[in-house]
Amino acid sequence: MSEHENHPASQQSIRAEAIESLLIEKGLLSEDAVDEVIVQYNERVGPMNGAKVVARAWKDPAFKLRLLTDGTRAVEEFEFTGGQVEKLVVVENTPAVHNVVVCTLCSCYPWAVLGLPPKWYKDPAYRSRIVREPRRVLAEFGVQISSSKELRVWDSSAEIRYMVLPEMPSDSESTSEEELAARVTRDAMIGVALL
Ligand code: FE
Numbered sequence: 001m002s003e004h005e006n007h008p009a010s011q012q013s014i015r016a017e018a019i020e021s022l023l024i025e026k027g028l029l030s031e032d033a034v035d036e037v038i039v040q041y042n043e044r045v046g047p048m049n050g051a052k053v054v055a056r057a058w059k060d061p062a063f064k065l066r067l068l069t070d071g072t073r074a075v076e077e078f079e080f081t082g083g084q085v086e087k088l089v090v091v092e093n094t095p096a097v098h099n100v101v102v103c104t105l106c107s108c109y110p111w112a113v114l115g116l117p118p119k120w121y122k123d124p125a126y127r128s129r130i131v132r133e134p135r136r137v138l139a140e141f142g143v144q145i146s147s148s149k150e151l152r153v154w155d156s157s158a159e160i161r162y163m164v165l166p167e168m169p170s171d172s173e174s175t176s177e178e179e180l181a182a183r184v185t186r187d188a189m190i191g192v193a194l195l
Contacts, residue, residue: 040081046115047186049080050163053090053113054189055181058168068092071163080112088113091154092165093191098145099164100138100191102130103156110161114186121190131155141192164191 023029053075057064067074071088088110091099103109104127109117120126130137134151138144145151154162166188172180187193 041111041116044081045111047113047184047189048181049078049115050110050113050186050189051181051184052078053163054165054184055177057090057165058172058180059177064165067165075113086110086158087160088163089154089160090163090165091152093167095149095167097150097152098138098191099152099154099162100130100134101154101156101162101164102127104128104131105155105157108156108158108161110156110163113163114189118186118190138192141187143192143194164189166195169195 020029020034024031024034053067057067063074063077067090071090072086074090075088086108091101093099103121107117107122109121126137131153134153135145135147138151156162166184168180169183172183175183183195185193185195188195
């Protein structure tokens with residue numbers, strides 16, 4: 001969705017930078033602490049965590065059942081850093097159902113398993129259009145969902161965060177869990193890409 005990719009510095013990011021500089025200048029915050037948070041969310045908390053969850057669900061039916069029944073608890077088995085304060089609900093893509101996630105109100109997102117949300121996820125155009133015309137928006141992402149398939153759009157909130165369990169690629173029956181995890185993309189776990 002190219003129109004979502006190129007943003008000039010938003011009011012919000014200018015504001016965030018101004019606040020950061022002020023806090024550092026006043027000695028209330030160190031630059032190292034800010035860098036640490038960014039590294040934390042870029043490298044240690046990110047879609048690679050969600051990918052591990054997905055790969056295990058594909059390989060281990062008992063885990064998959066736990067994950068779909070209570071995502072918050074199932075993910076605790078991984079001991080990811082970054083905390084899991086909100087409730088995580090995992091929704092499964094099947095040959096009959098495709099799921100896609102949005103936060104129509106702002107940008108609620110399952111940080112613990114997917115890291116920081118992509119820019120387009122926070123874009124008002126995505127947030128409103130994916131509800132009104134999901135098939136068309138998905139087509140712009142390059143995903144064609146046939147009209148015979150049910151399409152479910154999940155609206156995240158501060159209390160509930162959703163993650164999509166994509167369908168396992170058909171050629172991967174004998175692939176290891178680790179190799180499978182490497183094939184899972186962030187966008188597939190939001191529901192705007194297929195694998
Ligand atoms: Fe939100």
